[in-house]
Amino acid sequence: MNQKSSQLQSQTTSSADKPPKSILKKPQSFDELQNGKGQYRLVASSVGNWLDNTSIDALNHLNEQAADIFYRKGVTFTVYSDAKNIERMIPFDIIPRIIAASEWRQIEAGCKQRITALNAFLHDIYHDQAIMKAGIVPASYVYASGCYEPWMIGIELDKPIYSHISGIDLIRDESGRFCVLEDNLRTPSGVSYMLESRKISETLLSDQFSQSSILGVSDYPQRLKSCLASSTSKYDPQIAILTPGRFNSAYYEHAFLAHEMNVPLVHGYDLIVEDSKVYMQGIRGKVQVDIIYRRIDDPYIDPLAFRSDSILGVSGLMSAYRAGNVVIVNAPGTGVADDKSLYPFVPDMIKFYLGEEPILPNIETYQCRKPDELKYVLDNLDKLVVKETQGSGGYGMLIGPTSTKQEINDYRQRLLDNPAGFIAQPTISLSTNPTAVSDGIAPRHIDLRPFILSHGDGSVDIVPGGLTRVAMVEGSLVVNSSQGGGIKDTWIIDDSNLTSSSRQMVKKSDNQLDKQSIEAITASHSHYHDPVQPLEAGYENPDNAPMILLLSTANHLVWLGRYSERLYYYDSIIKQLVKGNIKKTQLQHLINHLGFNVDPNQPLKSIKAQMLSDLEQDKIPNIVQSIETNVQEAKGVIGKDTAELYNLIKRLSSAGTYRAATLQLHACNAAMAQEHPIVTCFWQLGRHFEQLERTVFLNEDSVNISLEFKHWINKLPENTRWRELIRLTNQMIKSQQLSDFQLLSKECSTILQQGV
Numbered sequence: 001m002n003q004k005s006s007q008l009q010s011q012t013t014s015s016a017d018k019p020p021k022s023i024l025k026k027p028q029s030f031d032e033l034q035n036g037k038g039q040y041r042l043v044a045s046s047v048g049n050w051l052d053n054t055s056i057d058a059l060n061h062l063n064e065q066a067a068d069i070f071y072r073k074g075v076t077f078t079v080y081s082d083a084k085n086i087e088r089m090i091p092f093d094i095i096p097r098i099i100a101a102s103e104w105r106q107i108e109a110g111c112k113q114r115i116t117a118l119n120a121f122l123h124d125i126y127h128d129q130a131i132m133k134a135g136i137v138p139a140s141y142v143y144a145s146g147c148y149e150p151w152m153i154g155i156e157l158d159k160p161i162y163s164h165i166s167g168i169d170l171i172r173d174e175s176g177r178f179c180v181l182e183d184n185l186r187t188p189s190g191v192s193y194m195l196e197s198r199k200i201s202e203t204l205l206s207d208q209f210s211q212s213s214i215l216g217v218s219d220y221p222q223r224l225k226s227c228l229a230s231s232t233s234k235y236d237p238q239i240a241i242l243t244p245g246r247f248n249s250a251y252y253e254h255a256f257l258a259h260e261m262n263v264p265l266v267h268g269y270d271l272i273v274e275d276s277k278v279y280m281q282g283i284r285g286k287v288q289v290d291i292i293y294r295r296i297d298d299p300y301i302d303p304l305a306f307r308s309d310s311i312l313g314v315s316g317l318m319s320a321y322r323a324g325n326v327v328i329v330n331a332p333g334t335g336v337a338d339d340k341s342l343y344p345f346v347p348d349m350i351k352f353y354l355g356e357e358p359i360l361p362n363i364e365t366y367q368c369r370k371p372d373e374l375k376y377v378l379d380n381l382d383k384l385v386v387k388e389t390q391g392s393g394g395y396g397m398l399i400g401p402t403s404t405k406q407e408i409n410d411y412r413q414r415l416l417d418n419p420a421g422f423i424a425q426p427t428i429s430l431s432t433n434p435t436a437v438s439d440g441i442a443p444r445h446i447d448l449r450p451f452i453l454s455h456g457d458g459s460v461d462i463v464p465g466g467l468t469r470v471a472m473v474e475g476s477l478v479v480n481s482s483q484g485g486g487i488k489d490t491w492i493i494d495d496s497n498l499t500s501s502s503r504q505m506v507k508k509s510d511n512q513l514d515k516q517s518i519e520a521i522t523a524s525h526s527h528y529h530d531p532v533q534p535l536e537a538g539y540e541n542p543d544n545a546p547m548i549l550l551l552s553t554a555n556h557l558v559w560l561g562r563y564s565e566r567l568y569y570y571d572s573i574i575k576q577l578v579k580g581n582i583k584k585t586q587l588q589h590l591i592n593h594l595g596f597n598v599d600p601n602q603p604l605k606s607i608k609a610q611m612l613s614d615l616e617q618d619k620i621p622n623i624v625q626s627i628e629t630n631v632q633e634a635k636g637v638i639g640k641d642t643a644e645l646y647n648l649i650k651r652l653s654s655a656g657t658y659r660a661a662t663l664q665l666h667a668c669n670a671a672m673a674q675e676h677p678i679v680t681c682f683w684q685l686g687r688h689f690e691q692l693e694r695t696v697f698l699n700e701d702s703v704n705i706s707l708e709f710k711h712w713i714n715k716l717p718e719n720t721r722w723r724e725l726i727r728l729t730n731q732m733i734k735s736q737q738l739s740d741f742q743l744l745s746k747e748c749s750t751i752l753q754q755g756v
Contacts, residue, residue, distance in 0.1 A: 029443065030176040030431040032097055043495045044098040050208050051095065051434065051441070059436035062094040066200045073640070074647045075196050076252055090193055091486030093435045096201060097446060097468040100495040101215065104464060107170065107178055107450060110360030112460040113350060115166050115452045118185060118337045120353040122162035126152045126333065131352055137345045144420065145342065146390050147186070147335025149298060151305055155322055159231050159456030162331040165224070165293075166452040167467075170360070172431035179428075180360050181447060183338040183346070186330060187295050190467040191451050192253035195220060197489040198465070213494035215464035221260030223453055223461055228261075228291050230456035231327045237290035238537040239263045240280060242271070244296045244312045246632040254295050255635035264534040264548045265636030268296075273316030276323040281754065283549045283678070284717045287536055291327045292317075298332050340423045341367060341389040363428065369420040377424040378415065381408045384424045385477075386415070399477060401427050430477055433488060435470060445471045447479050448490065464492045532639050533676055547676055553634055554682045555752040560630040561686025564665055567623050569694065570615055571662040577608050587611065593697045616658060624653040624661060637679050642671040681715045688712055689748070696741050706733045721751055 033044050040048030051059075070089050099107075124131055125142055132139040142148055167188030169181040198217050202209055228239050243254040243265055258265035264280060271289065272279050279286035294301060300310040305318040320326045336342065344365045347358045366373040366384070377384060381400050388396040398411040415422055432443035450466035468488040469479035479485040539545035573590070576582040587607050588600040597618065598610040631638070631646040645668045652661040672683050688709040695702040710729045716722035728747055732740040 028174055029429040029445065030172045030174055031443065032099075032172070032431055032433045032446070041098070041100075042498050043100040043493050046212055047096060047098060047208060047491075056436065056440055059094060059441070060438065062204050063092065063436055065204055066092045066094060069200060069203070070196070071651065072644050072647055073196070074252060074643065075193070091470075091472050091484075092197065092200065093444075093470060093472075093486055093488050094200070094204060095434050095436055095441070096205075096489045096491045097433050097448075098491050098493060099448075101464075101492055102495055103178075104215075104492045106359065107448075108462050108464075110178070110180075110358070111168050111450050111452050111462055113354065113356060113359050114168060114180065114183070114346065115163065115454055115460060116458075117346065117350040117353045118166075118183065119160075119162055119454055121349045122185075122331070122334055122337050123160050124353075125336065126155065131349065134352070136348050136352055137342065141339075141341055141345075142336060145336045145339040147298065147333065147339055149333030149336075151318055152331070152333040156324075157331070158233055158324060158327065161231060161454050161456055161458075163334045163337065164227055164231055164329045164454050166330075166454065167449045168452060170448045170450065171363075171428065173428050176431070178360060178448075179363050180346070181363060182340065182343060184449070185338045186297065186335040187250075188449070188451070189250040189253055189295075190449055190469075191220060191224075192250075192256040193487050194451070194463075194465060194467045194490070195256075197467075197487055201489040201491075212491065213497075215492040215494065217463045217465045220451070220463045221257060223463060224257065225261040225263070227453040227455050227461065228293055228329055231329055232290055232456070234290050236537045236539075237327075238288060239291045239293065240266045240271075240289050242266055242268070242292050242294040242296060242301075242314075244268075244300070246629075248295070250295065251632070255632075257293075258534065258636045259532050259640065262532065262534055263293075264550060266550065267552065268311065268313045270550045270552050271314045271317075273314060273320050276316075276320045276325050278314065278317065278320050278326045280548065281551045283551055283554050283682075283722070284546065284720060287548055289326060290537070291329060293329045298335060301328070301332065339389055340365075340387055341369065341420070343423070363425050366424040368415055368422040368424060373424075374415070374419050377422075378412060381412060383427060385427050386411060386422055386424045389421055389423060397478070399427065402475070402477075427477070430471075430479075433468070433470065435472075435488075442474065444474075445477050445479065446488065465490045532637055534636060547637075547678055549637060549678050549682070551752060551754055553637055556630040556633040557637075557679060557682035558686035558689070558748075558752060560627060560634060561683040561688075562690040563623050563626045563630065564669065565687045565690040567620065567627070567662055567665060570620055570623065571659065574612065574615055574659075577612055589698065593699075594694070620658050621653065624649060624658075634679075638675055639671070642668065642675065645671050677715070678717075681712055684712045685709075685716075689745075692741070693745070696738060702736065703733065725751075 032041075033048060034040055067089060070092060075090055076088060121131060121137075125148075129139070131137045132142060163185040165188060167184040167190065169184065170178050171181045172178055194217060225239065229237055239261070240263060241254055241258045241261075243251060245251065245267060248254070255265055264270075266280060266289075270280055271292075272281060272286070274286075278289045278292070280289055296312050299307045301313040302315065302317040303310045303313055304315050306313075317326070317328070318332070321328055321332075344362065344367060347362055350356055350358045366377050368374045368377055368386075377386065381398065382403070384398075384400045386398040386400070398407065400408065403411075430445040430447060433446050434441045435444040446468050448466050448468055450462055453461040453463075455461065468490045470486045470488050471477060471479045472484060472486045534548045535542055535545040536548050537545070573582075584604045584607065587598075587604070590596060591598050591600045591607075591611075596611055597614045598607055600607065602610065627646065628650050631643060635643060645664065649661045649664050649668065652658075652664055673680055675683075688705065691705045692702060692709050694700075695705055706729065710726070710733065713722075713725050713729050716725065725744065725748060728740070728744040732744050
């Protein structure tokens, strides 16, 4: 079919160029957009009409625009198993997944019921163990779980909630019934992708979005912060997000949520425990932490209590937790409730703790630890899905119908070696949603992860939507991002006013906007020139609260300034080399004092060639990578727009256009100058220190740059060790001696390194 490419999302095509309504290949799955007669479902009629009048080229162009936005923002996912592509963009499809609000109410009620029972179960197994004594859940199953934490036995929490943030994975079977695939109660991820997907829809599908009564999700960060604060009785508690670092698959989300909630993003080395209390190491001194939203797994949170070789956690954290001086969200030991060997017992938990029938059914599950069920599984491996009880991310699975005989035989041996480590389920053909692919609109299997917030008072809050994950490979049932899955926006549409004749949309005049459109436009500009400020809690007026800047983050800001200035300087050297207005003695001086990998005794032409090669092949790429590293580490305190500008440096340098990358640095510097004053101060400190060091090493006059450096030193926090740098700077200005500069450099490094 010959289709015209389109640059506009609203482009219509002739009947010959319309995308096919029929799906390229239609398996026996529930279609989310169309009914069995090929008609668009009532709640999806507006989207269906848009699809009928939009070419494949236009849809693919929208997907390309979405990918560009994700790239610019740095919305990535780390794939540990792919050594060649550790960090990759999340595949996104512009065609939304539609759920009627009337259907959503059942999902919402079922998720609330389920998480309430699971939280009751978690409290029970670490206290009275009533469900185990009643013989409903075998004690051996609980104790054998690798996520069961004896450390948690008998700990009385201020608010007895264990899983405050949960994700329950749902699928629709062939009949359209929502079922629970699995529970995620440890550190569920993906909410940032849900929020970013919604922003894509609001931006690229603004006309469609404004014509539908879509329930909002943008207030999730505020709901999350409220939920976290409810986990303690302390008024205005200090919250921090504990991340394992930028190499974690969900680091983008950690930084994203820290931004949105204005709370510090901390690493294990930012925290210390003293007198069974947890403190952050900030530039003004220690700040006590009341709530830690941890995004690292149990074994790594405290090397004194769990894995002694962990460098991600905080020594003594569990002692502070047992003393009731800090809340860990989610609580250690919550993973036992999402152990897949305990999944079959959740309906019984609902009946035991709540006295209710489950609203959302489980999928039939075979427990391989039971001999008779193991025999059935072994006899039917080619028809079943087999999972590790402790597995996650789609790893370690066997999907029988799509596996080779060798894969099945290999898995059979694994089952025989450790049957208790596996469960099996029938292969269910997940529901499909139309997805734009290169040659048409094709069905792709999807699931849904709603995000559930359990408050300290026992109430449960669910944002109306969730993360729809899509298997981008034809016929694949694996939707996990770590396995190549993508995402779609999830639209919960109010269908209370829809009739059998479908609601007719009123065409608005060009200068008329409805309330929803106005709110969407306002939300899209909510962060405009609004620097991120993780604030210290406990102040009646937030405007009076000081910003929390961690020592480690200050260190990264200093180095960001230093590497930025170094990139400028190297660019200026390249210009001189290319123009030829630099003498051999000058080049030899640079080589001897700044460490170029060049032989200074070669002829001038050879020296120039070697210096250009060293700069372009080694020094500048390394500096660009160092800028990227320090930007990533400082994401908790720099604004979204600033981070996007820095992302473009990485993109330009990856294409080998280092000159353009250097020019982009001008925009980054302009943005950094508008950040919070204390952030700008440390960044400027690094820039001027780099200039000062260079003038000292090159034996140039350093008086003027020393005075500029002193200007930024004077802006450092008062009544702290930072003030010692003023004395040392004055001493260096007076003496102009290398030894005094070295004293200043050593003292500055010592202060910053206290937080690393």
